[in-house]
Amino acid sequence: MGQLDLIMEFFKANPNRDIAHPEVVDWVVKTYKERTGKVFRDPDRGICSLHQQGKLIKVSKGVYRYDPNFVLHLNLEDFSPALKKQILKRDGYQCVICGAGEKEGVELHVDHIKPKDLGGKATLENGQTLCAKHDFLKKNFNQTSNGQKDVLTPFRKRTRGGGGGAHRLFGGGARRV
Numbered sequence: 001m002g003q004l005d006l007i008m009e010f011f012k013a014n015p016n017r018d019i020a021h022p023e024v025v026d027w028v029v030k031t032y033k034e035r036t037g038k039v040f041r042d043p044d045r046g047i048c049s050l051h052q053q054g055k056l057i058k059v060s061k062g063v064y065r066y067d068p069n070f071v072l073h074l075n076l077e078d079f080s081p082a083l084k085k086q087i088l089k090r091d092g093y094q095c096v097i098c099g100a101g102e103k104e105g106v107e108l109h110v111d112h113i114k115p116k117d118l119g120g121k122a123t124l125e126n127g128q129t130l131c132a133k134h135d136f137l138k139k140n141f142n143q144t145s146n147g148q149k150d151v152l153t154p155f156r157k158r159t160r161g162g163g164g165g166a167h168r169l170f171g172g173g174a175r176r177v
């Protein structure tokens with residue numbers, strides 16, 4: 001039995017409750033000893049690593065919560081590191097809107113074309129590379145709420161670069177603000 005599984009067992013038995021470290025630690029140390037006869041090493045680090053994996057929500061220092069919906073969300077709809085890499089590679093490590101890449105010193109994000117909230121999946125087709133600026137603009141203009149696939153006009157497909165700003169970003173007619 002894995003130590004992390006045991007920590008999750010405790011949190012799953014106590015969903016949607018803010019739980020401080022000592023309560024979890026006491027239980028897992030005791031239960032691990034009972035079940036395996038071994039000492040549970042470094043439970044604090046185990047909790048921390050589950051948080052880093054996105055399985056536990058950090059409420060405040062030393063307090064964590066397990067929310068089944070949150071985990072489902074993360075697991076099903078977030079891009080895995082491997083898929084992210086695939087999307088970045090497909091897009092040539094460039095923002096699909098402005099063409100900026102790491103060469104230009106911009107931070108690249110992998111974006112859900114159809115947002116997760118609207119049922120957008122973590123698939124290669126639903127992923128696109130955006131620079132930090134365009135990622136921010138897209139999220140803040142809440143674009144793609146119409147579920148259209150290509151509302152952002154990829155720079156490669158643009159015929160001319162007029163317009164600027166939101167108009168250019170959202171390809172004119174598709175704009176919904």
Ligand SMILES: [Zn+2]
Nearest residue numbers: 095098131134
């Ligand atoms: Zn950009």
